[in-house]
Amino acid sequence: MRGNGSQTMNRTTLFGYWRSSATWRVRIGLHLLGIDFQYAPVHLVKDGGQQRSPTHRLRNPMEQVPVLTWTAQGHKHRLTQSLAILEYLNQHVAGSLLPSDPFPRARARQLAEMVNAGIQPLQNLWLMNTITQSGADGRAIAREAIQRGLAALEAECSLASELPTAAQPGDWLVGNAPSIADICLIPQIYNARRFHVDLAPFPTLRRVDQLAAEHPSFRLAHPDAQPDALPPLA
Amino acid sequence: MRGNGSQTMNRTTLFGYWRSSATWRVRIGLHLLGIDFQYAPVHLVKDGGQQRSPTHRLRNPMEQVPVLTWTAQGHKHRLTQSLAILEYLNQHVAGSLLPSDPFPRARARQLAEMVNAGIQPLQNLWLMNTITQSGADGRAIAREAIQRGLAALEAECSLASELPTAAQPGDWLVGNAPSIADICLIPQIYNARRFHVDLAPFPTLRRVDQLAAEHPSFRLAHPDAQPDALPPLA
Numbered sequence: 001m002r003g004n005g006s007q008t009m010n011r012t013t014l015f016g017y018w019r020s021s022a023t024w025r026v027r028i029g030l031h032l033l034g035i036d037f038q039y040a041p042v043h044l045v046k047d048g049g050q051q052r053s054p055t056h057r058l059r060n061p062m063e064q065v066p067v068l069t070w071t072a073q074g075h076k077h078r079l080t081q082s083l084a085i086l087e088y089l090n091q092h093v094a095g096s097l098l099p100s101d102p103f104p105r106a107r108a109r110q111l112a113e114m115v116n117a118g119i120q121p122l123q124n125l126w127l128m129n130t131i132t133q134s135g136a137d138g139r140a141i142a143r144e145a146i147q148r149g150l151a152a153l154e155a156e157c158s159l160a161s162e163l164p165t166a167a168q169p170g171d172w173l174v175g176n177a178p179s180i181a182d183i184c185l186i187p188q189i190y191n192a193r194r195f196h197v198d199l200a201p202f203p204t205l206r207r208v209d210q211l212a213a214e215h216p217s218f219r220l221a222h223p224d225a226q227p228d229a230l231p232p233l234a
Numbered sequence: 235m236r237g238n239g240s241q242t243m244n245r246t247t248l249f250g251y252w253r254s255s256a257t258w259r260v261r262i263g264l265h266l267l268g269i270d271f272q273y274a275p276v277h278l279v280k281d282g283g284q285q286r287s288p289t290h291r292l293r294n295p296m297e298q299v300p301v302l303t304w305t306a307q308g309h310k311h312r313l314t315q316s317l318a319i320l321e322y323l324n325q326h327v328a329g330s331l332l333p334s335d336p337f338p339r340a341r342a343r344q345l346a347e348m349v350n351a352g353i354q355p356l357q358n359l360w361l362m363n364t365i366t367q368s369g370a371d372g373r374a375i376a377r378e379a380i381q382r383g384l385a386a387l388e389a390e391c392s393l394a395s396e397l398p399t400a401a402q403p404g405d406w407l408v409g410n411a412p413s414i415a416d417i418c419l420i421p422q423i424y425n426a427r428r429f430h431v432d433l434a435p436f437p438t439l440r441r442v443d444q445l446a447a448e449h450p451s452f453r454l455a456h457p458d459a460q461p462d463a464l465p466p467l468a
Contacts, residue, residue, distance in 0.1 A: 058393065060386075061385070061389035062348060062352055063386075075397075075398050076396055076397070077397065078393075078396075078397065079340055079341070079344055080344055080348075081343065081352075083343065083347055083351075084340050084341075084343035084344040085340070085344075087339075087343055088336060088339075088340035088343075092336065103311060105322075105325075106313055106318050106319070106321065109315065109317065109321055110313055110314055110315045110318040113317055114314075114315060116351050117317075117350050117351045117354070118296055121351055121355035121356060122355060122356075122361060127379070130378065131368075131370055134365075134374070135369050135370045136368035137368060140368070141361070141364055144364065149296070151295070152294075152295035152296040153295075155291075155295035156295055159295070159312075162312075163309075163310070163312065
């Protein structure tokens with residue numbers, strides 16, 4: 001994979017888990033950008049969590065997925081954190097995961113961070129387990145965080161009418177092309193459903209979710225389409 | 235403030251709180267980039283939390299700080315999420331909050347996100363209060379999250395010797411100039427001290443913290459230097 005005058009990426013490998021929403025974001029980005037990659041599953045539940053293994057801790061001391069590795073000019077490269085990975089890949093192939101104008105670009109980053117820093121960390125596996133082991137209901141708190149966060153995201157879409165037109169929602173959260181904002185939204189909506197959050201009050205978010213359900217790159221990235229997907233419980 | 239061929243930013247206003255670590259990050263960035271701004275305090279404790287007021291919810295439906303507002307070409311602009319704001323400002327003035335080469339740039343974003351998405355959300359005021367109201371110790375869980383997160387960040391610095399030289403720590407977390415990674419680190423170290431996390435095992439992080447303590451922009455941005463700072467408890 002070569003683009004934009006930068007070095008060729010060889011042996012691009014995504015370490016992840018089918019249902020990890022941060023891994024899912026990177027899969028969507030890779031497919032949207034047309035970048036070939038190997039998928040290397042790290043099972044977050046089996047063996048007490050393979051992300052805690054010494055091998056994986058050398059890939060990511062946070063004991064999390066995703067991790068992207070590749071070689072370029074004989075040198076090993078390794079990145080964690082889904083948004084850092086997506087920004088790198090987008091620049092590498094001169095892609096369109098971010099709007100080109102500065103303010104709409106910032107708006108897409110804002111909406112992505114509302115999920116990445118504002119919602120998803122509060123439903124993180126370690127946090128939920130730790131809260132529950134401490135005597136409170138980690139899953140209930142995660143559910144409330146998702147509900148509140150999506151409500152704020154929908155409110156942001158309403159408030160956007162005050163902003164310059166190019167930063168407003170179009171078919172997607174910012175304008176008429178999928179961006180990192182939508183890439184973060186879709187896995188979060190899936191998690192909202194798993195946590196039985198009522199999506200009825202979020203018409204903009206539901207509309208984008210429907211659009212993504214029909215988009216080839218989003219379909220290829222869906223957890224159920226991954227080799228490490230587990231069958232639904234009977 | 236004009237730069238890089240983009241529109242002038244007028245009446246740039248930062249809504250924030252002296253001790254909010256995300257506000258603090260934006261203050262560091264504004265000072266490093268030499269951008270003039272007004273500071274508008276939003277008291278996170280007084281009046282049940284001014285971030286919950288109807289006025290502030292129109293600025294940020296997440297009920298959080300910071301929010302940056304300005305006008306350009308007669309149009310109101312508004313951004314939330316500290317990293318989205320910092321990326322915008324850095325591009326606006328062609329600043330150096332991010333390394334210029336793609337991989338070191340990605341590395342700086344990764345380390346910033348380890349704090350922004352991996353640590354700080356787990357010590358968020360709403361989360362700690364909600365956990366505590368649910369019968370567990372929100373502060374103890376936040377403390378553990380900070381300790382684990384900083385340990386992972388220090389481990390990432392050790393692992394960097396395998397990466398291309400330009401992505402390795404120099405004086406700062408990535409190379410020899412302060413970047414968004416350091417901007418996120420410094421407020422997190424301050425919070426670690428408030429939570430009585432032992433910093434002895436983190437020599438790289440402590441070294442950067444010492445360097446920042448002597449840097450003019452970091453000093454100007456410190457909570458104690460803000461107009462809304464509260465005096466220490468007697």
